[in-house]
Structure formats: structure tokens, C-alpha cells
Amino acid sequence: MLFSNEENTLPIAEDAFLLKGFLLGNGEALLLALNQVVEQSPFRFMVTPGGHSMSVAMTNCGPWGWVTDGQGYRYQMSDPVTKEAWPTMPAIFMTLAQEAAEMAGFPNFLPDACLINRYSIGAKLSLHQDKDETDFSQPIVSFSLGLPAIFDFGGKTREAPKKALLLEHGDVVVWGGKSRLNYHGVRSIKAGSHPVLGEYRINITFRRCQ
Numbered sequence: 001m002l003f004s005n006e007e008n009t010l011p012i013a014e015d016a017f018l019l020k021g022f023l024l025g026n027g028e029a030l031l032l033a034l035n036q037v038v039e040q041s042p043f044r045f046m047v048t049p050g051g052h053s054m055s056v057a058m059t060n061c062g063p064w065g066w067v068t069d070g071q072g073y074r075y076q077m078s079d080p081v082t083k084e085a086w087p088t089m090p091a092i093f094m095t096l097a098q099e100a101a102e103m104a105g106f107p108n109f110l111p112d113a114c115l116i117n118r119y120s121i122g123a124k125l126s127l128h129q130d131k132d133e134t135d136f137s138q139p140i141v142s143f144s145l146g147l148p149a150i151f152d153f154g155g156k157t158r159e160a161p162k163k164a165l166l167l168e169h170g171d172v173v174v175w176g177g178k179s180r181l182n183y184h185g186v187r188s189i190k191a192g193s194h195p196v197l198g199e200y201r202i203n204i205t206f207r208r209c210q
């Protein structure tokens, strides 16, 4: 690890932390691994149960993948596009996710699902809770790469006050425990260009879903 000092571990809420720049130094290796995943299970625009196409393109790796369609939100072991198993979770994904979780006070994180989100300029993710998993004792670990985003982190209800966080290339958010079910969302990505990822933001989110 390039560094692991406390100044870069910023508390957001109870049991929730922003690990500023945690992935710097591993960006290239992560993107190489990401390309291999996407070759096997490409990004696609999923449809919400209400029939709206999402503005964020998604894919998954690991044993379980998160999907949405007319039937609802769920985790499943096969990719509905390729009809095959999702690609294996790259070792570098797993290692960095576990290291980040440990830094945030979750030493036994064992993710079985990894959702990959690709935001183009203007894409956003409305306020939501992550509640399709069965085990809320495990945290969520979220990597940010490419263009920056404003991440709204709220409370237990939609109406609770929100903190606006800037997530930049290399940042990791870890949250669990008392904040595990807090509402959150990503505001519309502003126009810009990242030296490596161009006009995209990539978010890689690890969970224990079973």
C-alpha cells in the first residue's frame, strides 16, 4: 500500500469513512483488471422495475451480480446478457476492498458481489438505500475512478439532512454498521475529462449479498 495514514481516513458518519486517495498507485492495475471483466460481461443499461432505462451503465464480477429489470431488483449468479456466470472477481479488486474495509474497522469483509457502474457526463444515481443484500452486518466498499462526482450521504429517511462529499479518482468509501442502510445518491456528473478515463467515472462497489 502506498500509504495508510490516519489523515486520509475521514469519518463521514457513524461507521462510515472516506479513504482519500486510497487507490492511488493501483489505478493502472485496477483498470487493466476492469477491462478484462468488461470484455466478458460488457456494460449495459439496465431497466428499473418501473420501466425506466438507467443513465448509469452497469456490469458485475464475482459469484453474484446485481441486476434490475421489469421483475425487480435482485442478485443473480448469471449475466442476463451473456447467459453465463459473471466474470471472476480479479484478485486486485478483492485485496484492495479487504484492505480498505479493514482500515475502516471491518477486518473480516468477504464480498461475494461486485457491481461496476460507469457514469458518462450527465449520468446520475437517485437517492436510494442498498438493501437488496441479506447480510447487513458486512459493510459496503466503494471505489471511485475517473471523473469526480458529488456523493450525497444522508440518513435513515429520504428527508434526513445530507452531507455532500466530493469523490475523486482513487477515493474509497467504506460504510457499514450503524450507517449501512443510510440513503445516498450521486449527482449528475459534470463535463470534464480525466487523463486516463476520459469522459467517464467508474464506481466499483463490493458487498456481501448472501
Ligand code: MD6
Pocket (backbone or CB within 6 Å): 117, 125, 130, 140, 141, 142, 151, 173, 175, 184, 186, 203, 205
Ligand atoms: C457511486 N455508489 O458511487 C454509487 N452505495 O457511484 C453507491 O450507490 C454506494 O458508493 C453504497 C455504498 C457505497 C456507495
Ligand code: FE
Pocket (backbone or CB within 6 Å): 128, 129, 130, 184
Ligand atoms: Fe448505493
